[in-house]
Amino acid sequence: GAVVSQHPSRVICKSGTSVKIECRSLDFQATTMFWYRQFPKQSLMLMATSNEGSKATYEQGVEKDKFLINHASLTLSTLTVTSAHPEDSSFYICSASRGGRSYEQYFGPGTRLTVT
């Protein structure tokens, strides 16, 4: 159990366009979802935390108008990279949690975004 999927796994888009990444919890209800960004040879950096039905909480330095996060249901969160630029190219990973103090975050396989 506790499977998290991401779609797409890879996406290439042109500069200036927007791209949406989906994160789904397939077999459990995710009260909280997290979005991370992973640069090559670096650790995962938390971008934002979202609770179902609430606005996302963004980490310092993350532009909320550029990285739009929606957590409209207990099984789906989306990250939209708006007006993408080459520097937004990265590996984006989501995780989902049932919430509470269990701390178990279940991670998706990630989405490789390339902006040309």
Next chain:
Amino acid sequence: AQSVTQPDIHITVSEGASLELRCNYSYGATPYLFWYVQSPGQGLQLLLKYFSGDTLVQGIKGFEAEFKRSQSSFNLRKPSVHWSDAAEYFCAVAPNTGFQKLVFGTGTRLLVSP
């Protein structure tokens, strides 16, 4: 601010040999500690976690980790490595205040030689 250091970027171990991956953290109090493994095309998988109690923690796939408060370390060990263990390993910490906010180290890539 919390930070996690994994001093080894790459480690190569022969199949069947023992493994130790190092992790040091910086935090004001004892945090919650985790080890994750990331295989290509797969999401991060939790190997084990330490919240409190016995400082030697057993995890999945034959891994264990030992929390040493005096050294602010949480090293991951396995007595006999298998080729399928080749992957990226991440140490992570979270505050013990009930807030889910993982801070990850930079990872250690494990290579297993025949």
